[in-house]
Amino acid sequence: MMEDEYYYDVVVVGGGNAGLCAAQAALDLGASVAVLEKAPRDERGGNSALTGHMRFPYDSVDDLAVLMDDPNQDDLAVIHDRLPRRSKEDLWDEVMRTTAGKADKDLLTTHVNNAYPTIMWLRGKGHAWLPNVAATAGNTTQMAGRGYKLQERHYRNVERSGGQLHYETSMTEILVNSRGEVDGVRAIAPEGFRTIRAKAVILACGGFEANPEMRAKYLGAGWDTVKNRGVPYNTGDGINAALAVGAMPFGSFTSCHASPQDIERPAYTLPSSVPNGGVRTSRYAYPYSIMVNLEGTRFVDEASDVRGRTYAKMGWSVRAQTGGVAYQLFDAKARRFGLLEDYDRNNATGVTASSLDELAKKTGLDPEKVRATVTAYNAAIQPGKLDPNPFGLDGKRTNGLAIDKSNYSISIDEGPFEAYGVCCAITFTFGGLLVDAKTAQVQHTAGRAIPGLYTAGEMLGGLWHGNYPSGSGMMAGAVFGRIAGEHAARTAAANA
Numbered sequence: 076m077m078e079d080e081y082y083y084d085v086v087v088v089g090g091g092n093a094g095l096c097a098a099q100a101a102l103d104l105g106a107s108v109a110v111l112e113k114a115p116r117d118e119r120g121g122n123s124a125l126t127g128h129m130r131f132p133y134d135s136v137d138d139l140a141v142l143m144d145d146p147n148q149d150d151l152a153v154i155h156d157r158l159p160r161r162s163k164e165d166l167w168d169e170v171m172r173t174t175a176g177k178a179d180k181d182l183l184t185t186h187v188n189n190a191y192p193t194i195m196w197l198r199g200k201g202h203a204w205l206p207n208v209a210a211t212a213g214n215t216t217q218m219a220g221r222g223y224k225l226q227e228r229h230y231r232n233v234e235r236s237g238g239q240l241h242y243e244t245s246m247t248e249i250l251v252n253s254r255g256e257v258d259g260v261r262a263i264a265p266e267g268f269r270t271i272r273a274k275a276v277i278l279a280c281g282g283f284e285a286n287p288e289m290r291a292k293y294l295g296a297g298w299d300t301v302k303n304r305g306v307p308y309n310t311g312d313g314i315n316a317a318l319a320v321g322a323m324p325f326g327s328f329t330s331c332h333a334s335p336q337d338i339e340r341p342a343y344t345l346p347s348s349v350p351n352g353g354v355r356t357s358r359y360a361y362p363y364s365i366m367v368n369l370e371g372t373r374f375v376d377e378a379s380d381v382r383g384r385t386y387a388k389m390g391w392s393v394r395a396q397t398g399g400v401a402y403q404l405f406d407a408k409a410r411r412f413g414l415l416e417d418y419d420r421n422n423a424t425g426v427t428a429s430s431l432d433e434l435a436k437k438t439g440l441d442p443e444k445v446r447a448t449v450t451a452y453n454a455a456i457q458p459g460k461l462d463p464n465p466f467g468l469d470g471k472r473t474n475g476l477a478i479d480k481s482n483y484s485i486s487i488d489e490g491p492f493e494a495y496g497v498c499c500a501i502t503f504t505f506g507g508l509l510v511d512a513k514t515a516q517v518q519h520t521a522g523r524a525i526p527g528l529y530t531a532g533e534m535l536g537g538l539w540h541g542n543y544p545s546g547s548g549m550m551a552g553a554v555f556g557r558i559a560g561e562h563a564a565r566t567a568a569a570n571a
């Protein structure tokens with residue numbers, strides 16, 4: 076029996092934010108476009124559906140106000156008074172700071188220069204933003220309806236523009252003709268294999284965070300058993316298929332985004348669990364806590380920077396502890412500052428006790444060790460004003476500890492005391508494919524572009540290393556997805 080064959084100008088593999096931005100950009104230029112999505116219709120959206128925000132530069136309050144549907148006076152006051160400005164230079168600096176200077180400069184130039192114009196492009200397609208000032212916020216704005224609604228709007232737009240959606244269709248192979256040009260993909264659907272011919276292929280099917288074998292291979296021993304914050308579908312299929320046709324791997328394959336998550340979080344997350352926000356398992360009040368391991372000892376500077384610039388590497392610190400777990404300790408002041416509202420809303424796994432000894436016993440920690448750690452910490456706190464602000468450092472630090480805490484050092488001396496259990500869960504992988512930073516075209520190991528092959532989103536390597544500023548994955552996915560879609564459509568038109 077012959078395999079089903081389909082013909083399009085552009086085929087996009089993966090219906091996350093990067094893939095749908097690519098599809099939309101190609102459709103806008105008149106290309107016929109198919110999107111292949113591994114998940115069933117009810118679980119579409121990818122990791123993108125689980126997100127909250129995008130990080131972009133803006134010069135003024137007006138740049139933010141224009142992104143909001145009917146901003147009220149409170150919203151405007153918030154963005155005017157409480158949100159810091161973020162210039163393009165600021166964004167460049169914080170990416171370089173979080174990646175220890177390893178972000179690829181060409182990619183970052185494209186990212187920084189195109190971020191706000193891409194936000195305005197999305198705004199023109201019906202997306203909107205809200206101010207975000209929660210104590211655990213990683214960013215100054217969040218998408219209206221979060222990632223789930225963003226993805227629903229993307230899908231609606233792509234369908235209205237004539238894009239063809241193939242669900243439960245997993246790309247298994249990239250097809251290359253005798254001239255070395257990519258001319259389609261092979262995919263497996265419930266009915267069997269399909270050949271989808273196209274003049275250009277855009278790979279946007281995520282990293283390998285959901286693949287235990289690849290996690291162990293690239294990230295190292297023990298990463299096979301970590302929990303996955305994201306969807307179970309991103310198993311490195313795109314990276315493997317691209318490597319098989321000679322694509323050049325690029326970026327950090329030995330690091331990834333991994334953050335502190337509720338100790339009881341499930342093994343992965345499906346988009347259908349979050350249409351109204353869902354129960355979120357991130358435990359990001361840690362900069363205002365001290366974190367102790369099962370030995371009752373602190374193991375990391377909980378606040379070397381604001382939470383939005385430390386959380387993506389903080390999972391690594393937690394994973395390195397006995398059992399891969401830790402406890403975040405707070406006293407009564409945390410509630411007065413409103414730092415645990417997110418935990419209450421999302422059923423955080425924790426215990427409360429009137430004394431530290433009782434708290435330690437309830438968590439199974441040694442009371443003597445916990446008492447010693449807390450006493451030493453309290454004694455080391457330096458004078459200065461405490462300001463638990465998610466967007467600025469207060470310099471309220473400790474001095475003289477084996478591991479000092481650099482900011483937000485709130486003494487732990489007033490009951491009731493609270494402890495929240497956390498584990499490490501992977502968010503997404505950083506290693507991917509080498510592209511031309513201006514076109515998102517995938518490069519061959521031989522040092523030339525692969526004709527007809529583009530990539531975007533988690534699959535694009537070279538931007539993030541070891542850490543990253545929150546909200547950057549979605550932004551980069553939109554920036555490079557749009558660029559990939561435009562260039563793929565032009566390639567298709569040139570080969571018509």
Ligand SMILES: Cc1cc2nc3c(=O)[nH]c(=O)nc-3n(C[C@H](O)[C@H](O)[C@H](O)COP(=O)(O)OP(=O)(O)OC[C@H]3O[C@@H](n4cnc5c(N)ncnc54)[C@H](O)[C@@H]3O)c2cc1C
Nearest residue numbers: 089091093113121122123127128246305532533546548549
């Ligand atoms: C819980 C969580 C919260 C996050 N919050 C944020 C945030 O607030 N801001 C931010 O910037 N980033 C956030 N991230 C990271 C962000 O999700 C990613 O950087 C971004 O979504 C990547 O977009 P993408 O389109 O590359 O991947 P995805 O959105 O994951 O899309 C990839 C798609 O490809 C499909 N697919 C996989 N294999 C195949 C195949 N073989 N064939 C066809 N389809 C395939 C998948 O099913 C999926 O739908 C978060 C991630 C998680 C897990």
